[in-house]
Amino acid sequence: MKTITTPIIPIKQLFANVKTPHTLNYEAICVFTAIGFFLDQDAYWKDKIALKPGTTYTLDGNGEVTTSKENFRWHYEPRNISFKTAVTEFTELFETIIKEQSGTNTVLLPLSGGLDSRTQAVALKHLGAAVHSYCYSFENGFKEHEIGRKIAEVCGFRYDPFIIPPNYLWDVIEEVSSINDCYSDFTHPRQIAVLDDFKRMQGEFSLGHWGDVFFDRGFAAADEKYSDLEIIYKKVVKKGGMAVASKLWKAWDLDGDFESYLKQRIQDLLDKIDIPHRESKIRAFKSLYWAPRWTSVSLTFFENAHPIHLPYYDDRMCRFVCGIPEAYLADRKIQIAYIKNRNPNVAKIEWQDQMPYNLYNYKDRQLLKTFSYKVKNKMQREINAVLGKKYIQRNWELQFLGEENDGHLRGYLYQPDFLNFVGKDVVDDLYQKFKTEDAVFYSHSMSMLLTLSVWYRKLKTL
Structure with missing residues (x-):
């Protein structure tokens, strides 16, 4: 036993x-x-x-x-405490967890333009930890690594910027499929492109996953009019997801229709969460089903190089969130207050979601400043377009677009055994729509068919 x-x-x-x-x-x-x-x-x-x-x-x-x-059930039991007390308690808990997890090791810290890793950076700086930080940016994309550089400089961390190149997937796809066992796709995790760089580093990763779920609204205020099922459904179903899933459902001659099946599955899972408070219920759903089955799968790529630690995943943090009033969790209030209290200079660095503003002035928007930033961005994109540099926003653009990428993609999608498994009509239809109708919409369909193709080939070789 x-x-x-x-x-x-x-x-x-x-x-x-x-x-x-x-x-x-x-x-x-x-x-x-x-x-x-x-x-x-x-x-x-x-x-x-x-x-x-x-x-x-x-x-x-x-x-x-x-x-x-x-042995644990998600709940919402907000304590009658002030916001200041909530921030103080978060500060003590977060820094305790960070200190325990980092120990005496060098911390490998991925920085971004957001708040989760920035909160970690502030804690690690306060605790005096040795930190080797880094950041990713897409080639010809938003220069997120410049924000990461500023955070690292203020904190005095060693820093490496990584530019994610095109076409990297095809050289590593067999390796990464063995790492994640094909339980997630291969085109979203940017860390795949820098696995060798990770292995050359020395230390242990501190990863900021799930901070944005715990310390923000359970769902957007604009979604209040929707049912819990509609909110989850809209959140989890990817663009092009219904297209590929419905076609496979019919090709495999499964009972009923796929959309009804999926909605019933989601509703059954929601019904098991006994939380009347809607935003907390949605947060619990994400933490029960999304975090361990999607977010955690991509953690295997980090763990393939070095041990990993996740302060927001800590059991104590989960319990802490259940007792904090939703008004304090919403809109990143606790993280923002923590950063401003502990390290005002880090708080003055631009926040990617609110560009060109920082944590002090993002609510005080100035028309001229916002307009100037948008014009400058647009002009830079147009100049790059003239120079033949396509602006990259999503990882799949680096892996699926262009003649060389297309050849690799077709090589996987049109393997005879795989076509027999999913149906040639399914692949033909979705591939042609990706190529001729809407690449953005059908990129997820391509990504999932690619994942299934790699998985099925491995299955046939066992």
């Missing part, structure tokens, strides 16, 4: 066996292609399940589940 207790938000996917025939879980694979991750306990096979977060399992000698007991 073996006992496994999963964290509230697991860093790793853990699987077990169940007594059922060893057959492909076609319904689960369709959901995977629609939303980019496997939902709840789904896996490629019906006799394999992912262990739920916050649960203790007993497994027998065959790795099959014999008992399970939930």
Whole structure:
């Protein structure tokens, strides 16, 4: 017998066996292609399940589940405390977690233009940790690495900027598919492009994933008019996701229609979350199903190089968030206050989501300043376009566009065995729409078909 207790938000996917025939879980694979991750306990096979977060399992000698007991349930029980007290408590907890996780190691810190890693940078600076920081930017894209550089300079951190080049995927796709076992696509995680650089570094990663979910609104104010199901559905279904999933559903002759199936799955999971407060309920849903099955899968690429730590994933942080009033969590208030209190100079650096403003003036927008920034950006893009430099906003543009990329993509999509598995009509239709109708919309379809193609080829070689 073996006992496994999963964290509230697991860093790793853990699987077990169940007594059922060893057959492909076609319904689960369709959901995977629609939303980019496997939902709840789904896996490629019906006799394999992912262990739920916050649960203790007993497994027998065959790795099959014999008992399970939930040991944490998401809730919303806001304490009657002031905002100042909430910030003080966050400061003490966050810095305690950071200190425990970093120990005496050099911290490898990915910086961005947002607030999660910036909050970490401030804590690490305050604690006097040794930090090797870095940042990514797309080639011919937004220069996020310049914001990262400013944060590193203010904090006195060693800093490396990484420019994500085109066409890198095809040289590493077999390696990365072995790392993540094809449980997420290969075109979104930028860290794939710099795996060798990671391995040359010395230290342990401190990653800021899930801070934006804990310390912001459960959903946008504009979505208040929608039901919980509609909010989740709109959030998780990718552009082009329904197109590929519905086609696979029909090609595999599954019962009913895919959209109804997916909505019922989501509604069933929402019904199990006993939280009347809507924003907290949506946050709990994301933490139960999105974080461990999508966000955590991409963490495997970091872990392939060095140990990883996630302060926002810590069980204590999960419990802390459940007791903080939503008004304090919304709009990044706690993180902003923390950064301004601990390191005003870091707070003065531009915030990417609110460019060209920082944490002190983002609410005090000036028409001329905003207009000037937009004009300057537009002019730079137009100049680059004349020079033949396409502005890159999304990672798939570096991997799918252009003749060389297209040749690699077709090589995977049009493998005979894979065409027999998903149906040539499915691949033909989605590929042609990507090429001739709307590349942005159908890029996700291409990404998921590529993922399935790599997975299926590995399956056939076993």
